Amino acid sequence: MLPFPPFRKRKYSRQKPRSGYSSNQFWIKFNIEGLDAWYHHWREPYHLLLNIPWKYFIILMSIFYFVLNGGFALAYLFGIEGIENAVKGSFGEAFFFSVHTFSTIGYGNMYPTTVYTNILVTLEAFVSILGIALITGLAFARFSQSNAKILFSDVVVVLPYNNVPTLMLRVSNQRRNYILEAKIRLYLMWDEVSKEGNFFRRVHELKLLRDYSPTLAMTWTVMHTIDENSPLYEVDIDTLKRKKALLLTSLSGIDESIDQTMYARSSYGFQDILWDHQFQDVIYHTTDGHRYIDLSFFHQTKPIDS
Known part of the structure; x- marks a missing residue:
């Protein structure tokens, strides 16, 4: 049975712009064998995240979570002395401090002490509010979809x-x-x-x-x-x-x-x-x-x- 166009199973492909085309006149389409028949434009991330299988949605959200915390951890490393009781030069200490801030868990033996670190904490707290709201909204939208069997x-x-x-x-x-x-x-x-x-x-x-x-x-x-x-x-x-x-x-x-x-x-x-x-x-x-x-x-x- 033929799949509904344009949902055709094909291997990962990247469409490059032809000569005379500007960068906003093309987009990337992709499809991976074994992931049923889904692909979307990267310029439409909302539809992408609504239609990919659940396991890949969780994988993408996990990558987003760890990459974001890793990025803030690198920023904290430049001012690691502004984190009380943190081992100087330790990426692990900075990463877990970022996790505590992002998840609003609360600080134990580590807490910010300098202006630079407090600015980063403020910025990460704001980003975490937006990130958690977006992930929660996407998860709810996926759960509320009526999928036909x-x-x-x-x-x-x-x-x-x-x-x-x-x-x-x-x-x-x-x-x-x-x-x-x-x-x-x-x-x-x-x-x-x-x-x-x-x-x-x-x-x-x-x-x-x-x-x-x-x-x-x-x-x-x-x-x-x-x-x-x-x-x-x-x-x-x-x-x-x-x-x-x-x-x-x-x-x-x-x-x-x-x-x-x-x-x-x-x-x-x-x-x-x-x-x-x-x-x-x-x-x-x-x-x-x-x-x-x-x-x-x-x-x-x-x-x-x-």
Whole structure:
């Protein structure tokens, strides 16, 4: 399944300015293999820190904390005699004095005694207020985000439904709660050339048999009928390949657990469309009349009977 543009997995890359471009006309993009599909511009650090995985957020905050305290420790070294009971020339003593100041822990046997050291303490105390406020705000913003746990099928199938070719994909909620007022949209994006010979990338919204569900708790098979009104009518795989077709799907709803709107999306290339296939069933019945879902077969398909 193709990732949503521009979220493509690629190795770390640095984009250098071309000749004639000023420094403010380019930016650094990066992506690291194994970190899912995230990258951002360094000029947008807020979005970067909101979207990177938690472990890398903690690593970055730890680096910020130690680098900042290390910088102040170097400044304290120039006036180490202004710190009572500190060993002269000891970076460790200056570093821990900085940690005490930054964290407002309070001083024990070490405390400032000179004007230079008190000025640094005042400056670090101010920086610590801003730093703690920013880190707390970022952590709260990350915790308050509504992250969807929606599972999209790896492929899209086309098979007859009521004697009409129908395109189908499958979605499921991976959490044990309900998504209320769920809505889904399906779009077809491909290359077109107008009658005047102008090339452009066009997006068609595909009409669905049902694009709304009051509650999404188990699975949902999304269906688009390929009839005379569909842009996919009488289109074969070679046409989709030539036009570089891409299916885009987006789902929104209200997460009942936190009462916030959530969004999820996925995309499919022409090679992800399986003709004359159907999804394997994932809903099973127990002997006592209950139903359960086995998501281990969620992505599996099989050819339809002739």
